[in-house]
Amino acid sequence: xxVLVLADHDNSALSxxxxxxxTAAKAFGGDxxxxxxxxxxxxxxxAAAKIDGVRKVLHAEGxxxxxxxxxxxxALIVPLMSGYDALFSPxxxxxxxxxxxIAAKLDVMQISDITGIEGTDTFERPIYAGNAxxxxxxxxxxxxxxxxxTAFDAAGEGxxxxxxxxxxxxxxxxxxFVEEKIVQSDRPELTSAKTIVSxxxxxxxxxxxxxxxxxxxxxxxxxxxxxRAAVDAxxxxxxxxxxxxxxxxxxxxxxxxxxxxxxxHLAGMKDSKIIVAINKDEEAPIFQVADYxxxxxxxxxxxxxxxxL
Amino acid sequence: xxxxxxxxxxxxxxxxxRVKSDQSGVDLANVKMSMNPFDEISVEEAVRLKEKGAAxxxxxxxxxxxxxxxxxxxxxxxxxxxxxxxxxxxxxxxLAVAKILKGVVEAESPxxxxxxxxxxxxxxxxxxxxxxxxxxWPQGTFASEVVLEDGKAKVTREIDGGLQTLELQTPAIVxxxxxxxxxRYASLPNIMKAKKKPIDEKAPGDYGVDTAPRLSVVKVxxxxxxxxxxxxxxxxxxxSKLKAKGAI
Numbered sequence: 001x002x003v004l005v006l007a008d009h010d011n012s013a014l015s016x017x018x019x020x021x022x023t024a025a026k027a028f029g030g031d032x033x034x035x036x037x038x039x040x041x042x043x044x045x046x047a048a049a050k051i052d053g054v055r056k057v058l059h060a061e062g063x064x065x066x067x068x069x070x071x072x073x074x075a076l077i078v079p080l081m082s083g084y085d086a087l088f089s090p091x092x093x094x095x096x097x098x099x100x101x102i103a104a105k106l107d108v109m110q111i112s113d114i115t116g117i118e119g120t121d122t123f124e125r126p127i128y129a130g131n132a133x134x135x136x137x138x139x140x141x142x143x144x145x146x147x148x149x150t151a152f153d154a155a156g157e158g159x160x161x162x163x164x165x166x167x168x169x170x171x172x173x174x175x176x177f178v179e180e181k182i183v184q185s186d187r188p189e190l191t192s193a194k195t196i197v198s199x200x201x202x203x204x205x206x207x208x209x210x211x212x213x214x215x216x217x218x219x220x221x222x223x224x225x226x227x228r229a230a231v232d233a234x235x236x237x238x239x240x241x242x243x244x245x246x247x248x249x250x251x252x253x254x255x256x257x258x259x260x261x262x263x264x265h266l267a268g269m270k271d272s273k274i275i276v277a278i279n280k281d282e283e284a285p286i287f288q289v290a291d292y293x294x295x296x297x298x299x300x301x302x303x304x305x306x307x308x309l
Numbered sequence: 310x311x312x313x314x315x316x317x318x319x320x321x322x323x324x325x326x327r328v329k330s331d332q333s334g335v336d337l338a339n340v341k342m343s344m345n346p347f348d349e350i351s352v353e354e355a356v357r358l359k360e361k362g363a364a365x366x367x368x369x370x371x372x373x374x375x376x377x378x379x380x381x382x383x384x385x386x387x388x389x390x391x392x393x394x395x396x397x398x399x400x401x402x403x404l405a406v407a408k409i410l411k412g413v414v415e416a417e418s419p420x421x422x423x424x425x426x427x428x429x430x431x432x433x434x435x436x437x438x439x440x441x442x443x444x445x446w447p448q449g450t451f452a453s454e455v456v457l458e459d460g461k462a463k464v465t466r467e468i469d470g471g472l473q474t475l476e477l478q479t480p481a482i483v484x485x486x487x488x489x490x491x492x493r494y495a496s497l498p499n500i501m502k503a504k505k506k507p508i509d510e511k512a513p514g515d516y517g518v519d520t521a522p523r524l525s526v527v528k529v530x531x532x533x534x535x536x537x538x539x540x541x542x543x544x545x546x547x548x549s550k551l552k553a554k555g556a557i
Contacts, residue, residue: 067473070438070448093468097450100403100438109404109523112433122527127431128326132335135527174447174478178463182471191469195557220557228487238453238488239471244429245487247469253556263325270535274556276547282540291538294547304544309557 001030001120004058004080006089006098009036009044011066016192017090017147019154022051024147025088026155027117031055033084034161037076037168039066049161056161060168067177073098075169078105081142085120091146091248092191099146108140113248115151129244129267149191150250150271183239190242193223195253198242198269201229202258202279202298209235212302213257219309225249225269227259243268258298261286278302310479311366312355313419314389315410316348318373318380319430332528335430344380347425349387349492350485354455355423356388357490363457364421366390370413372406374398378508385503386495392508397520401513403431405520407439412516414444419480421462426451426484437484447477453488 003025008015018034025032032053036045037060045059058080064072077098081087087102089095091113103110115133116124122137123145190196197217203209209230217224226236228243242249244267254272259265261277261284269275270289277290280297287293294301320326320335321343327336344352358364369384370393371377381392395409414422427434441448449455449464453472456463462477467486495503513520541547551557 069475070441070450074442093451093466096434097438097448100435101442101448103435104404104407104439104442107404109402110433110435110439111524112435125432126532127529128320128335129429129432130532131326132328132529133532134529136524137527138524140523174445174481175449176476178474178476180468180471180473232488237471238467239469244432245427253551264322270532274551274554275535275538276551287540288537289535291536292547292550293538293540294544295540296543301544305548308544308548 001085002083003028003030003032003086003088004084005032005034006087006095007034007036007044007048008090008092008094009038009041011038011041012043014044014047015090015092016154017092017149018048019051020149020152021088021090021147022053022155023152024114024117026053028086028088029120030085033058035060035077035080037065037068037073039063045163049163050157050159052156052158054159054161057163058166059163060166062168062170064171064173065168068094068098069173069175069177070098070101071173071175072169072171074101074105077102080166081106084142086143086145089146091148095146099144103144106142106144108142108144109138111136111138111143111145113148114145115148129263130270131263148248150248183237187217188221188223190223190225190240190247190249193251195220195222196225196249196251197222197255197257198225198227198259199230199235199257200227200259201233203230203235206235212298216302216306219306227265256286256290257302259286260284261289310364310420311368311417312358312364313414313417313422314351314355314367314369314384315422315424316352316369316371316380316384317345317428318342318371318377319345319428322346322429328529328531332530334526334529342376344383345425345428347427347485350487350489351423351425352384352387352389353490353492354485358457359388368393368417368419370395370410372397372401372409381508382503383495385506386500387493391506393511394508395511395513397513399520400522401520402522402524403433403435403439404523405518406436407443408518409513409516410440411443412518421479421481421483423483423485426486437482441482446480446482448482449475449477450484451486452483453486455483455489
């Protein structure tokens, strides 16, 4: 058996999600190869070769792979799959975008966002915003899965796999990259942050969100998250959204500030190790999942907390 | 141009689902059902394209039981022109849905298919991408902005870290994200008018698609329940508790 793992990266560094996907692939079994498709991604291929338990790294270079456009990735990966029994991809926006396209071309059903593996054909995944866990058995010859990073530990270093160059179809493809607007941040990336402070609608404005959340995040060296309500109201960029349709996080410590705790938000954070809720409404559903709840006005409690740290 | 919008009937997003005690699935009996929220956004976007004069016709399609007709009526009341109901009482997986939709696309020849990025019941996030693959069309997934110009679709996508804009040749597939638009409510007169709009009834077999599932459900269980925690008096107590736990 052999598994191809799709690497998620920005052409200079490998994302943590890739290491977690390798751990899932190990639980599946067989030889593990990593595909690094990019532009000027030599360093990424070298980093992938150092992950423990990897047989080899396939390195594909081309303009269309710089942003890992789905149409180009399909042309590259589908032919490679003749040599593999499974494709494992992180459930990042890249993985979610590219992988189902490949599954359809292989005529197999994808199993999305797996949280557990019980053998070579049986997987566990959350449904209904994480309110039910479904175990499915796949009858397809090849398995195509995306992996929920929070459910698997990152694979360690210490490997010394070989790096092979593979030819990448150059196109033309039916899509072209125009531009990107990436949120500049020195903060820990949300999906791998150890601590997250997350703000909701109760913060009232972007100014208050920044005034209260940034110093607290700085003190804790935390990533900053937000509820959908806070994002929709313009207090925080979309990229901060935690929940069913945003990012799924599971840090050591998640501090929810002025967040009521709707089903869709809980879907994104209820696997955090310790949850703290600060909310003035003692009936807020967030208190049902919080390890420590403080019923208080956030406008006094948050500065006090920042001060006390 | 013509826009095709697939819509799905799902448990209403506000309902707290219950797992059946025999672990066979989620209890759907007597539960409020609605149009998948992402599909409302798709319908809204298609209707806006029509209002701008960029599209002549909006066709909505749903695959599901007879009651999925209500979901189609909702879309018609929002401004879609006609519906197609592909009737089946079986659970149809994204791959089979994509195959049926390919048949619908071949019959209807739309220039654009707008789907939701995911259904809030199975949370798969696959159908649009699979349809794009089967048709060999380009895809603009997780769209927060769509601009049509000179036979191209400029799609701004929500990606990890920010936003990305792509230019797609048409015909193309777009899947919608939450921030693409604010769906309208159907007004009473429009709900009445929608009753007169046509809905064609079809079956998966009409498109030659075998809907036998590739994934069999072994079990569906409740997620692990978090232990209820404690309320603390003040910030000082909170800090000392977190320190004791080694969390800060």
